[in-house]
Amino acid sequence: MTCHSSENIDNNRRSETEGRAVETDQSRVASAMRDLKNTGWYWGRLTANEAKEILQHSAEGTFLVRDSSQRDYLFTISAMTSAGPTNLRIEYKDGKFKLDSVVLLKPKLKQFDSVVHLVEHYVKLSQTSCQTSIGPGSGTGSGSGPAPLGPNSNGTVQLLLTKPAYTAMPSLQHLCRIAINKSTRHVGDLPLPNRLKDYLTEYTYHV
Known part of the structure; x- marks a missing residue:
């Protein structure tokens, strides 16, 4: 039978919580980066x-x-x-x-x-x-x-x-995607091929 002190248990729980928080932060920042890179107005390392x-x-x-x-x-x-x-x-x-x-x-x-x-x-x-x-x-x-x-x-x-201010002229597909996003939030209900719906849902913003 192994005994663990309450202090060790608390430390382990704290480490697990902090680890999950770091993982969550990393995933959210990574998701934010993916969205930004799709905008055309994210310039990256710019002074x-x-x-x-x-x-x-x-x-x-x-x-x-x-x-x-x-x-x-x-x-x-x-x-x-x-x-x-x-x-x-x-x-x-x-x-x-x-x-x-x-x-x-x-x-x-x-x-x-x-x-x-x-x-x-x-x-x-x-x-x-x-x-x-x-x-x-x-x-x-x-x-x-x-x-x-x-x-x-x-x-x-x-x-x-x-x-x-775009880094380059955005594609016609992307501009159409923004226009569709402005018109509806229910892309899944549109009479479109699934591949096109996937493209629309990759970027759901109006700008």
């Missing part, structure tokens, strides 16, 4: 200066996602604002992604299972919000409008995400 050059002459709301140069973050959104190109890091914690709450003025930020879902959310908000409300105090604290950045020399500037 802040390189992102600025890409966005410099773009319209307000043009954006891209790149790997973060900060060790504590995985990804960064680079976007064109009314005050010029800016960068906003994406936090990953407890299995969820959200915008960097240190930079943003909003105290409560929504969390998402994937980076693409996060971007999709703010694209939808940007498309339905009044883009002339840039200034101190614009937006609300509930996460119902574009995220206000600040402060800077011009006051508060809203983060608008409206147009992705």
Whole structure:
């Protein structure tokens, strides 16, 4: 008969829990990477200066996602604002992604299972919000409008995400997939070959 101390049992349970958490984090980040690579607007290892050059002459709301140069973050959104190109890091914690709450003025930020879902959310908000409300105090604290950045020399500037900056011209198939995703969430009910349905379900986002 072997006796195990309660301390050893607790340590074993803690190790198992931590191991499962690491495995879960790895799988979620890997899934996020797969989705990002399908977007066409994920630029990978791109510096802040390189992102600025890409966005410099773009319209307000043009954006891209790149790997973060900060060790504590995985990804960064680079976007064109009314005050010029800016960068906003994406936090990953407890299995969820959200915008960097240190930079943003909003105290409560929504969390998402994937980076693409996060971007999709703010694209939808940007498309339905009044883009002339840039200034101190614009937006609300509930996460119902574009995220206000600040402060800077011009006051508060809203983060608008409206147009992705693609690494290359996306394929017609991918653009059609996005259009279909905007029209329905029930791809399985469409009168399409299974192979085409599989292609549609590989990327279920609107952007």
